[in-house]
Amino acid sequence: MYRSAVCCSNTCSTILAPFWDYSGRRVPFPSSRSWGLCSSGRRILCACTAPPRNLRDELASMERNGLNITESLGAVIDAKDGTDVLIECRDVHKSFGEKQVLRGVSFKIRHGEAVGIIGPSGTGKSTILKIMAGLLAPDKGEVLICGRKRCGLVDDDGIAGLRIGLVFQSAALFDSLTVRENVGFQLYENSRMQRDKIAELVTENLAAVGLKGVEDRMPSELSGGMKKRVALARSIIYDNTKEEIEPEVLLYDEPTAGLDPIASTVVEDLIRSVHLKGEKSTRKLGKIASYVVVTHQHSTINRAVDRLLFLYEGRIVWEGMTHEFGTSTNPIVKQFASGSLDGPIRY
Ligand SMILES: Nc1ncnc2c1ncn2[C@@H]1O[C@H](COP(=O)(O)OP(=O)(O)OP(=O)(O)O)[C@@H](O)[C@H]1O
Numbered sequence: 263m264y265r266s267a268v269c270c271s272n273t274c275s276t277i278l279a280p281f282w283d284y285s286g287r288r289v290p291f292p293s294s295r296s297w298g299l300c301s302s303g304r305r306i307l308c309a310c311t312a313p314p315r316n317l318r319d320e321l322a323s324m325e326r327n328g329l330n331i332t333e334s335l336g337a338v339i340d341a342k343d344g345t346d347v348l349i350e351c352r353d354v355h356k357s358f359g360e361k362q363v364l365r366g367v368s369f370k371i372r373h374g375e376a377v378g379i380i381g382p383s384g385t386g387k388s389t390i391l392k393i394m395a396g397l398l399a400p401d402k403g404e405v406l407i408c409g410r411k412r413c414g415l416v417d418d419d420g421i422a423g424l425r426i427g428l429v430f431q432s433a434a435l436f437d438s439l440t441v442r443e444n445v446g447f448q449l450y451e452n453s454r455m456q457r458d459k460i461a462e463l464v465t466e467n468l469a470a471v472g473l474k475g476v477e478d479r480m481p482s483e484l485s486g487g488m489k490k491r492v493a494l495a496r497s498i499i500y501d502n503t504k505e506e507i508e509p510e511v512l513l514y515d516e517p518t519a520g521l522d523p524i525a526s527t528v529v530e531d532l533i534r535s536v537h538l539k540g541e542k543s544t545r546k547l548g549k550i551a552s553y554v555v556v557t558h559q560h561s562t563i564n565r566a567v568d569r570l571l572f573l574y575e576g577r578i579v580w581e582g583m584t585h586e587f588g589t590s591t592n593p594i595v596k597q598f599a600s601g602s603l604d605g606p607i608r609y
Pocket residue numbers: 358361363381382383384385386387388389390
């Protein structure tokens with residue numbers, strides 16, 4: 263019997279702490295950090311999910327009101343009443359000890375958007391992703407998910423409607439589980455799907471990220487790029503026997519860091535393709551409704567995102583479309599885009 267200390271959305275399974283593997287062997291916790299996060303011992307399905315809100319009904323109502331639902335996910339719904347806003351950060355502050363990291367961050371992520379968060383190192387990009395995912399709580403300000411205030415990791419327990427998944431920079435696979443067990447983890451644990459069906463789905467999702475025949479390998483037998491693709495497969499797999507598929511916002515923390523230029527292109531295109539897939543294939547609401555990418559890489563900025571938020575000294579100091587980034591006259595953005603040592607950003 264498989265058990266876990268806690269459980270959350272598929273893409274956040276890095277914080278899960280398994281006790282036994284699927285064949286009944288006891289396995290060690292993946293990391294002390296995982297255990298620390300999960301110390302309550304509760305089944306937390308909400309770590310990456312949001313308050314209840316029937317987005318399908320809302321979109322149907324938008325349609326009735328003459329607002330177009332996106333034909334392609336590249337086109338963002340801009341509903342005047344704000345029903346297209348999936349995540350909103352309002353005046354978010356966060357400190358670690360004496361260090362003030364976020365000093366009033368506000369932005370919205372709308373349905374259909376592909377947003378990049380960029381900025382110098384240590385400026386709080388990963389911190390804001392973790393706050394959106396519910397893994398960290400802001401000290402001040404709030405995060406709204408589909409218009410409802412996110413209370414926190416434990417308090418949001420049992421909520422459903424929009425899933426928020428975080429794909430960690432390190433891929434964060436369970437070292438003691440096979441690729442199949444890693445990718446299918448959430449389904450083995452939370453769905454009623456037959457094991458052979460899950461295995462089929464795992465193979466399908468691995469193929470979607472360009473990996474074949476690696477199901478029985480251990481993470482230690484994969485290259486860095488392959489691990490990132492396995493993490494991506496784990497983030498996009500879902501129970502396809504369910505009638506209602508909750509839309510999901512995926513948050514990627516430096517998905518191409520450490521990859522060679524070609525491997526980066528593969529991952530960037532995969533990020534785009536899983537975004538478009540649900541919408542194009544069903545002509546209904548896509549599964550990956552929107553995504554946010556934290557990155558330092560120019561290729562990822564240019565290839566994988568449409569809109570950028572520039573975070574500097576704990577605030578959003580510039581936002582615009584990707585094509586506006588290179589021509590901005592904002593001195594901070596200009597210096598960052600050119601990599602110059604001269605300018606307001608000091609190291
Ligand atoms: N759990 C934590 N405890 C203490 N300090 C932390 C913690 N998490 C982040 N920090 C600090 O907060 C600051 C922002 O970190 P964060 O990882 O969000 O930056 P970042 O913009 O993503 O950086 P990079 O681009 O280098 O990855 C850093 O100074 C970091 O050391």
